[in-house]
Amino acid sequence: MKILENLSKLSAILAGLLMTAITLLTCVSIIGRETLGKTVPGDFELVGLATGAAVGLFMPLCQLQHGNIIVDFFTARVPHRVNRQLDRLGALLLGLCFVLLAWRAGLGGLNSWQTNSSTMLLGVPEWYAYVTMVPGFLLTAVIALHQAVFGFRVEPESPA
Numbered sequence: 001m002k003i004l005e006n007l008s009k010l011s012a013i014l015a016g017l018l019m020t021a022i023t024l025l026t027c028v029s030i031i032g033r034e035t036l037g038k039t040v041p042g043d044f045e046l047v048g049l050a051t052g053a054a055v056g057l058f059m060p061l062c063q064l065q066h067g068n069i070i071v072d073f074f075t076a077r078v079p080h081r082v083n084r085q086l087d088r089l090g091a092l093l094l095g096l097c098f099v100l101l102a103w104r105a106g107l108g109g110l111n112s113w114q115t116n117s118s119t120m121l122l123g124v125p126e127w128y129a130y131v132t133m134v135p136g137f138l139l140t141a142v143i144a145l146h147q148a149v150f151g152f153r154v155e156p157e158s159p160a
Contacts, residue, residue, distance in 0.1 A: 001153065004143050008060035011136055015057035018050045042122035049119075052129045056105075056136030063094070063143045066152050088148050095144030102137035105130045 026047065029040040040046075062068060066087075075083055109130025111117075117126045 001146065001150075004060075004139070004146060005064060007139055008064045008143065011057045011139060012061040015054040015136075018054040018057070022047050022050045022054070042119065042124075045119040045122055045124060049124060049129045049132075053132035053136075056133035059098070059136050060139040060143055063091075063140050063147070064153075066147075068094070084151070088151060091144045091152075092148035095141045095148055098137050098141035098144060102134050102141060105133045105137060109134070 025040060025043055029043040033039045070087070070090075072083070075086060109127040112127040112130060113125065118124055119126060
């Protein structure tokens, strides 16, 4: 589990760097528009590509820390043991969903690459967006499936 933890932290650091770059790019574009009347060409395209990658890269750490939203309206009064088993079932389902997401994102990227699909203004190949999401989705799937089999290191917080 330590290697999954280290990979998820590295993934989150990369996502944080991407978000920092997005923020700086947006600031430069806004300041340029307001002061010089010029923006960064294709800024919204770059933000879209980087945001997709960042979302995929943040997911592993979120899953590792059991940070996804849990709606416990119906299970608030059941024994803790039952909730743990339901959480493991949820992790299994989430892991399977992320395997599916990684597979479909991989196929989408392959199709985009084969058709030479690119963004409208900058001509950035669209497969970049797909390929950057796949590792995060796969790592999230592996973490979730590990949690489904072996349980959670971090228990979810009880509602206050």
